[in-house]
Amino acid sequence: MNIAKVIVDVQAKAINQTFDYLIPEKFRDILSEGMRVIVPFGPRKITGFVVGKKEESEFEQLKEIIDVLDINPVLTEELLELGKWVAEDTLTLYITAYQAMLPQVLKAQYKKELIRNTDEELAHELEFLFAGRDVIRYEEFVQSTVPYTTLRNAIQDGAISINYLVKSKVTKKVITFIEPNKEAHLLEEAFMDLSPSAKKQRHVLSFFLEFPEPVEQQKLYNLTNTNRAVIKALVDKGILREYKKEVYRNPYDDTSFEKTLPLPLTKQQEMALHPIIEKIHNHKHDVFLVHGVTGSGKTEIYLQAIQEVIKQGKEAIVLVPEISLTPQMVKRFKGRFGSDVAVMHSALSNGEKYDEWRKIHAKEVKVVVGARSAIFAPFENLGIIIIDEEHETTYKQEDQPRYHARDVAIKRGQYHECPVVLGSATPTLESYARAKKGVYQLATLDKRTNNQALPKVEIVDMRNELHEGNRSMFSIALKREMESGIERGEQIVLLLNRRGYSTFVMCRDCGHVKRCPHCDIALTYHKNSNQLKCHYCGYEERMPHLCPECNSESIRYFGTGTQRVEEALNQLMPHARVIRMDVDTTRKKGAHEKLLKRFANKEADILLGTQMIAKGLDFANVTLVGVLTSDSMLHLPDFRSSEKTFQLLTQVSGRAGRHELSGKVIVQSYTPDHYSIQLASEYDFEKFFLYEMQIRKKFRYPPYVYLALITVSHQNHVKAVQITSRIAQLLLKVVGKDTIVLGPTPSPIARMKDRYRYQCMIKYKNEPELRSTIKKVMDLYADEMRKEDLSITVDMQPYHLM
DNA sequence: AGCACGCCGACT
DNA sequence: GTCGGCGTGCTC
Numbered sequence: 050m051n052i053a054k055v056i057v058d059v060q061a062k063a064i065n066q067t068f069d070y071l072i073p074e075k076f077r078d079i080l081s082e083g084m085r086v087i088v089p090f091g092p093r094k095i096t097g098f099v100v101g102k103k104e105e106s107e108f109e110q111l112k113e114i115i116d117v118l119d120i121n122p123v124l125t126e127e128l129l130e131l132g133k134w135v136a137e138d139t140l141t142l143y144i145t146a147y148q149a150m151l152p153q154v155l156k157a158q159y160k161k162e163l164i165r166n167t168d169e170e171l172a173h174e175l176e177f178l179f180a181g182r183d184v185i186r187y188e189e190f191v192q193s194t195v196p197y198t199t200l201r202n203a204i205q206d207g208a209i210s211i212n213y214l215v216k217s218k219v220t221k222k223v224i225t226f227i228e229p230n231k232e233a234h235l236l237e238e239a240f241m242d243l244s245p246s247a248k249k250q251r252h253v254l255s256f257f258l259e260f261p262e263p264v265e266q267q268k269l270y271n272l273t274n275t276n277r278a279v280i281k282a283l284v285d286k287g288i289l290r291e292y293k294k295e296v297y298r299n300p301y302d303d304t305s306f307e308k309t310l311p312l313p314l315t316k317q318q319e320m321a322l323h324p325i326i327e328k329i330h331n332h333k334h335d336v337f338l339v340h341g342v343t344g345s346g347k348t349e350i351y352l353q354a355i356q357e358v359i360k361q362g363k364e365a366i367v368l369v370p371e372i373s374l375t376p377q378m379v380k381r382f383k384g385r386f387g388s389d390v391a392v393m394h395s396a397l398s399n400g401e402k403y404d405e406w407r408k409i410h411a412k413e414v415k416v417v418v419g420a421r422s423a424i425f426a427p428f429e430n431l432g433i434i435i436i437d438e439e440h441e442t443t444y445k446q447e448d449q450p451r452y453h454a455r456d457v458a459i460k461r462g463q464y465h466e467c468p469v470v471l472g473s474a475t476p477t478l479e480s481y482a483r484a485k486k487g488v489y490q491l492a493t494l495d496k497r498t499n500n501q502a503l504p505k506v507e508i509v510d511m512r513n514e515l516h517e518g519n520r521s522m523f524s525i526a527l528k529r530e531m532e533s534g535i536e537r538g539e540q541i542v543l544l545l546n547r548r549g550y551s552t553f554v555m556c557r558d559c560g561h562v563k564r565c566p567h568c569d570i571a572l573t574y575h576k577n578s579n580q581l582k583c584h585y586c587g588y589e590e591r592m593p594h595l596c597p598e599c600n601s602e603s604i605r606y607f608g609t610g611t612q613r614v615e616e617a618l619n620q621l622m623p624h625a626r627v628i629r630m631d632v633d634t635t636r637k638k639g640a641h642e643k644l645l646k647r648f649a650n651k652e653a654d655i656l657l658g659t660q661m662i663a664k665g666l667d668f669a670n671v672t673l674v675g676v677l678t679s680d681s682m683l684h685l686p687d688f689r690s691s692e693k694t695f696q697l698l699t700q701v702s703g704r705a706g707r708h709e710l711s712g713k714v715i716v717q718s719y720t721p722d723h724y725s726i727q728l729a730s731e732y733d734f735e736k737f738f739l740y741e742m743q744i745r746k747k748f749r750y751p752p753y754v755y756l757a758l759i760t761v762s763h764q765n766h767v768k769a770v771q772i773t774s775r776i777a778q779l780l781l782k783v784v785g786k787d788t789i790v791l792g793p794t795p796s797p798i799a800r801m802k803d804r805y806r807y808q809c810m811i812k813y814k815n816e817p818e819l820r821s822t823i824k825k826v827m828d829l830y831a832d833e834m835r836k837e838d839l840s841i842t843v844d845m846q847p848y849h850l851m
Numbered sequence: 852a853g854c855a856c857g858c859c860g861a862c863t
Numbered sequence: 864g865t866c867g868g869c870g871t872g873c874t875c
Contacts, residue, residue, distance in 0.1 A: 052875095054875095055875080057874085057875090059852055059853080060852060061852045061853085063852090063873090063874085064852075066875095067875085068874080068875040069875045070875060071875090088875085089875090090853095090875085091853080091854065091855085091874040092853090092854060092855070092874090093853075093854070093874090106875075107875095108875050110875080111875060112875065196865090196866060196867075197866085197867075198865070198866055198867070199865095199866090201855090201856095201867095204855095256871085507866095524866055750872075767874065835852095838868095
């Protein structure tokens, strides 16, 4: 096996295939599939993944692999196969799929440098640029005024050559330790010899006389109240010694988690857990849907199933929506499994993510708890995969590869012959329908573990409030409940649902709304900078004093931001202490946890926030949940808007009365009769499911059909429409008669970054050839995509129709 | 994609 | 003769 098949790091359709390379003698024994290599590619050097080996190649002149980057393969055989499947299933490039499976820092960076090959005089500009050096960075040339032709000539003459470099982004964290450099009695001698005026040095030495152990440099500074200078003096005298050690960055201090033991299960939990355990014992794959109301103890089921898996010497993956949002979740896993747990989520730095990944790769942990991409954890002996809050949209990646973690989980579950558990209080219609059909195993938990009733939900019709002269954003009922709650010393969670409903700027005189000049969307007002920003392209301008249309001074921002609610709250109840949680107050690392901790410590009466407070919070003292704007996303152009509203209301309601105190929920709405609001208030998932399924059936939406969305964008409006139309016609010709091809229709954001966007939607039940057909159609436009700056993207099973 | 190479027109 | 701007074709 002297030849390696390599997928190279070039994102282009024409390169989406394996390339053969000769394995040099020195790498023959060590090179295996799944390793990263550096290979020559045309004039450059790039990285690639070895996906296979073979004896012969149809190419005559093979180049040799330049270097091998890994000692152990970064992708297992399973992951190589899985990546191939992901790429083909989502219609993306192999290299894109492989890179999505690995931490960012393993992606190489490419650099160039110019090398002088001759002592002879160069063109004078080049001579000036090199300034006596033999090697310069390529950027130096780019930044200079030297014409390209001059360099080109020098390269053709052989006077200068380009060196292509592959640089690793990997940085490993190193900690400096300080320890005594002498034995105890010699140390004591040294102590005596120290000048009596060297107070600090004597203090440090006395510390080491008491504890002759290595100490982290930083800790030593703190413990002995010294600094670099003092320690250096002692090191220079040969009394102390410093050494460096490579460590994992540990974003969670394992010792700070209290060890927990399995809790006794309720009958319902027992019944849900039992069949899962059975599959674990029999090494059989199956998909379980655990449909449990908030507080029904789903997490305990996960924990005990994982315990069983660990007992068998196998590993577990737990996906949670966005783990930084639920420190309580991490606490529960770390509390039960301690340092056997790796944690992966977007709030970690790239270095931290890499370290957590290395722990998995090195088989130092048994469990990974993480967001979407943790589904690719390089375990080789998986015993269970759990997806908590299965309905969350974050499990679908919105850029390439556009995979859904649930699909990947099931694929891996099949490979490892292990169960996949989906958990939710409000499952997606897709999963629930499958469970009802018997494709998934359904377990229902309709009782809370503490037998507390779910909090009562009161819907307030905001139209009546308006008629009765209450123009504020708080209904009379909500105000009353907030006041009495605070009086009793209880806490309140207020949700401002502002998805699809941000703060835009409108002139009260002429109705003019400020829009982005490059995108078809209203600009959003940002108070702290007094600027208007576009959330799609980043365009920004100053908030105008006068309406640009009619010069009126009555130009104001509309919509309800959390800041405005906070101000109104302060006016309404000056004594109430409010914590505001939104993108602005949680931008800084760790800000999230800090705010939640303050709320938990009862440093505030009201927690006011956006969607991010709806999930996973568990505060014993919260008895009231208020939803200020329950219907803001009902009117989005999205077939899931009812489902999402139902999910959000159900979830946020579950935040009240989780422990001894009973809870209450007040939902304010302008459409109080809407079924998703009504049924959420009754916690009637079953009824909601049946009703919504009828609607999906009538309008032909999932789960009755599968969707594929093709989005075409181009600077020229007419061109975008024309091409979309042609694609729709081409597809219509080949698909089955039950398949619906819609389009061209303008995308919900019809213009973005000065490009017009049109889409073609395909609704199908059974189209085994659809992927290859779409590929062929895309190939027809390959040339135009390159030359004419045309863009065509495909999303199989889109979540948002943007 | 990213690069080299070659051709062409413009300008000293 | 240079200089700079495209278009084209190749990458094991």
